Amino acid sequence: MSASSPVVEFTDVAKRFGDAPPVLSGITLCAQSNEFISLIGPSGCGKSTLLRLIAGLSPVSGGKLLVGGRPPAQEASDLAFVFQEPTLLPWLTVRRNIEVMLRLRHTPADRRRALADEALSLVRLTSLATHYPRQLSGGQKMRVSIARALTLEPKLLLLDEPFGALDEMTRDHLNEELLAIRERQRWTAFFVTHSVAEAVFLSTRIAVLAANPGHIVHEVPVDLPYPRTPETRLSPAYQTLVAKVSLLLRSVEVSTPHAA
């Protein structure tokens, strides 16, 4: 992926499943390198589907989608996916969970170990490396899931409501941690969330989606300087943006006829 060409480029993309009405339509969106784009919108509007299109887990039905200048492919090696649930293998320890993707990619053992060590320390879980997932809290499991994604040294990170199931304090904390990691690693992120505050805190840009069919109704640039810290949340600029995006989201949710 060269610096000049966009990392992800949607041009009038549509997605339908079988004969059902389209889930996504007219999606045009361009992500430059190192952008952090949040997708926010009513549930069922196709946010997860959009991520799955980028990951090549599901084919587009119309329009053009380029990832790193090429059609999406699920075996793209510089892409990592983080799901809403931690999605860990319960029979493996934290360390082995983090290494499992590398193992599948035939990464040599010493390299694997080094990458896992680095990821463990990035998410501050080194002391829990030999624990099993069931021994961890929800926030800790999510950090393992993020660490696993980071070992892949992704250029593109797709996160589907990764902190949706966590309490607000843990979520704030992990948001700060994620940005701290972003300072040290350079990736482009697509981040699905239901939380406006989270979207504003993390993103360089927020895309607000409406449903039936899912389409982007607003794009809001977030001009807050990085690094963002807990103090950022107290700044008027941040709070103005949160209010603005909340209003946009409310107008979308009100105008969207909810599916039964």
Next chain:
Amino acid sequence: MSRRALSFLLPVLAGAFFIGLWYVVRLQVIAADQRFLLPAPDAILRAMGERAPMLWSATLNTATGALLGFGGAVALSFTLALGLSLSPLVRASFYPYLMVLQLTPVIVLAPILILWVGPGLKSVVIITFLICFFPLVVNTTQGLISTDRNLVDLFRMSRASRLQEIFLLRVPSALPYFFTGLRIAATLAPIGAIVGDAYAGNSGGGQGGLGFLTIIFSAQFQLPALFATAAVSCLLGFVFAGAVVGLSWLALRQWHDSYQRKDL
């Protein structure tokens, strides 16, 4: 008293109470001329002692049949489950015939088997196999197709081969289901071998099992010996079930929620 001591003491007390009740019922409730129908526990123990060699060899024969049938069912059901997990179409085409296997009563099957392979161990093994097979194949298949969809996607995104996906992901996540099937089959196996032995066992040359003994003892109206046979059959069942519980503990205790230690 500690919880641990209680959990040991209570079953013993319950057992003592039950045996006491047994004597009371026998001596106070049942008329004297009917008492032979419910032999006293000590009489049963004596019968067991007197016929120990006979019971022991019958138990060995039954255990052999049960173990072979059970083991064969585990191996074959696992292989078949792997195949069935491939597609809903494959499952839809095979399940009705698996049901046929399960629904055919042993009493109908036995004479056919005797004609095909002759009476004896072979027939007993086949009957045990058939009785164990269905719960195993159904549970294992269910486990293999219940893998977390997102995990499958993660594996595909890591370019996992089909074999890696099956053996590193689907099989381990199916283990809890597999052990559920295994527990059911383990309790069915000795029963299957005993019933199979009663219908299609071999009476000649000390090759009979517990099913054969049951027929002999009931024909001779030896009730204490019959009860002793029942007790030995239960013990055999306990050994089978216990072994599977142990195996499942070994395989799952580290990670599965069902073995999560409770905070006391």
